Amino acid sequence: MTNIAPAPALPGWTHTYSGKVRDLYVPANGDDRFLLVVASNRVSAFDHVLEPPIPGKGGLLTELSNWWFSRIPMPNHLATGHPEAPAMPSEVADRAVVSRRLEMYPVECVVRGALTGSGFAEYQRTGAVCGIPLPEGIEDGDLLDEPIYTPAYKAPLGEHDENITFERSAELVGPEVAAALREASLRIFTEARQLAAERGVILADTKFEFGRDPETGELVLADEVLTSDSSRYWDASLYLDAALDRSARLASFDKQIVRNWLAAHWDRTGEPPALPAEIVSRTYDRYRELFVRLTGTEPSATPGA
Numbered sequence: 385m386t387n388i389a390p391a392p393a394l395p396g397w398t399h400t401y402s403g404k405v406r407d408l409y410v411p412a413n414g415d416d417r418f419l420l421v422v423a424s425n426r427v428s429a430f431d432h433v434l435e436p437p438i439p440g441k442g443g444l445l446t447e448l449s450n451w452w453f454s455r456i457p458m459p460n461h462l463a464t465g466h467p468e469a470p471a472m473p474s475e476v477a478d479r480a481v482v483s484r485r486l487e488m489y490p491v492e493c494v495v496r497g498a499l500t501g502s503g504f505a506e507y508q509r510t511g512a513v514c515g516i517p518l519p520e521g522i523e524d525g526d527l528l529d530e531p532i533y534t535p536a537y538k539a540p541l542g543e544h545d546e547n548i549t550f551e552r553s554a555e556l557v558g559p560e561v562a563a564a565l566r567e568a569s570l571r572i573f574t575e576a577r578q579l580a581a582e583r584g585v586i587l588a589d590t591k592f593e594f595g596r597d598p599e600t601g602e603l604v605l606a607d608e609v610l611t612s613d614s615s616r617y618w619d620a621s622l623y624l625d626a627a628l629d630r631s632a633r634l635a636s637f638d639k640q641i642v643r644n645w646l647a648a649h650w651d652r653t654g655e656p657p658a659l660p661a662e663i664v665s666r667t668y669d670r671y672r673e674l675f676v677r678l679t680g681t682e683p684s685a686t687p688g689a
């Protein structure tokens with residue numbers, strides 16, 4: 385994977401881990417009740433972190449995730465307003481959240497309302513996804529009659545997550561928690577998909593992460609929720625236009641522009657080429673368009689912020 389720029393030093397916080405596009409910090413004073421999750425402007429595709437970053441991406445996706453958190457009726461990990469939460473560093477205030485530190489469950493809680501990506505690949509091989517048998521004849525990108533819960537085991541850093549059955553998830557976290565993860569994931573997805581549909585947007589699939597609050601024991605929704613990095617969103621009018629080819633119909637509101645450009649300019653060997661300024665700009669515009677369509681407002685953060 386490309387060497388990513390070191391996470392910025394932040395007063396009062398100690399950098400502890402960097403994912404492809406986000407960086408985690410813990411309080412420098414050793415308080416293990418909180419965590420700072422910083423969304424970078426990095427964009428990844430085909431398991432590579434690409435250059436250059438997309439100015440404004442981190443802020444826009446953080447704002448979209450917080451917008452969704454405020455509309456999902458269940459406990460979440462945000463520590464906003466917690467009297468003892470460490471201060472938010474001003475350097476990242478528009479693209480970070482101070483959160484309660486949870487005991488994270490090692491399950492990526494994926495819900496699919498349409499079949500594509502790794503789910504469609506597994507279906508093609510086995511006729512099922514995560515042990516859930518599906519009807520014959522499903523095409524890539526088809527909507528499913530009902531959303532399905534298709535969990536994945538959170539692989540160690542840098543490895544691929546592995547699709548698992550619900551029963552295997554119960555072995556990992558216990559049957560009660562496994563059932564609670566599935567119920568919460570399907571409920572949130574169903575409500576979010578309806579809200580998106582009312583705005584002409586198809587929520588095709590998404591990934592949730594949950595943890596256990598060590599003080600209260602309650603199930604808490606964590607990570608980012610329903611962003612273009614954790615979800616596939618399609619434009620309903622394009623999707624329903626049978627005259628369009630598959631790629632145009634499934635033009636997602638995120639990295640499709642990047643994926644299409646890379647597919648035409650990189651043979652997948654060695655490091656990917658840097659993205660041209662026009663691709664960077666158009667990618668930001670697509671992230672922004674989804675934000676405006678879903679929330680009905682302009683994002684607060686602006687590129688270069």
Ligand SMILES: CCOC(=O)Cn1cc(-c2ncnc(N)c2C#N)cn1
Nearest residue numbers: 403406407461483484485486606607
């Ligand atoms: C690099 C970005 O982080 C991740 O990829 C996923 N992740 C989340 C945690 C986490 N751990 C404890 N408490 C939390 N509230 C969270 C959250 N969110 C760890 N990794």
